[in-house]
Amino acid sequence: MIVSITGVAGTGKTVVSKLLAKELKWKFIKLDNLAKRKKLFLFYDKERRTHVVDMKRLKKEFNKESRKYDNVVTESLYSHLFPSDILIVLRCNPKILEKRLKRKYSWSTKIKENLEAEMINLITEEAMEIKKRVYEIETTHKTPKQTVKSIREVINGKTAKYKAGRINWL
Ligand SMILES: Nc1ncnc2c1ncn2[C@@H]1O[C@H](COP(=O)(O)OP(=O)(O)OP(=O)(O)O)[C@@H](O)[C@H]1O
Ligand SMILES: [Mg+2]
Numbered sequence: 001m002i003v004s005i006t007g008v009a010g011t012g013k014t015v016v017s018k019l020l021a022k023e024l025k026w027k028f029i030k031l032d033n034l035a036k037r038k039k040l041f042l043f044y045d046k047e048r049r050t051h052v053v054d055m056k057r058l059k060k061e062f063n064k065e066s067r068k069y070d071n072v073v074t075e076s077l078y079s080h081l082f083p084s085d086i087l088i089v090l091r092c093n094p095k096i097l098e099k100r101l102k103r104k105y106s107w108s109t110k111i112k113e114n115l116e117a118e119m120i121n122l123i124t125e126e127a128m129e130i131k132k133r134v135y136e137i138e139t140t141h142k143t144p145k146q147t148v149k150s151i152r153e154v155i156n157g158k159t160a161k162y163k164a165g166r167i168n169w170l
Helices: 013-024 031-037 055-066 094-104 108-119 122-130 144-155
Strands: 002-006 027-030 041-045 050-053 072-075 086-091 134-138
Touching (some): 031 055, 055 072, 086 144, 122 134
Parallel strands (some): 027 072
């Protein structure tokens, strides 16, 4: 099974995915790291200060890698565009998210773009257009450990509380 974690920057993807994989003893594949390791970038986007991933080649590489394991946790801002059995979108109230982002990034464009994306449910909407099993977890007042507990509920079929499309900040 592939459980994929997505969400805008600062929602806790990396912290939560690592913890989840550790608890379940599942393989953790961080898509950004896989792209780096295999040098799967198209070009450097100066404005966004980031390497743009070659999605087609990364998808191929991810399929090859994930096939080696029974169970995988994967994570990325764009992981909803990759194969998965369960997709979890981590959400965070923009007021609190702003604080998390300011602690992490000093660059205002990055903060602004991610806050705006969270505000308009961007990732959830994109995900719901292409996937059936999409769930959202509100992390605002949760610890990473509590967030992992919620994800484990979803994996165990207790999905009712987490059906995507219910969180609206506006
Ligand atoms: N309930 C929570 N779940 C996850 N992370 C949380 C939670 N509460 C606070 N945090 C904190 O939010 C911060 C951002 O987490 P993290 O770096 O994992 O985000 P990310 O989604 O991977 O961001 P990026 O896209 O920038 O890599 C961390 O300091 C983390 O400890
Ligand atoms: Mg991260």
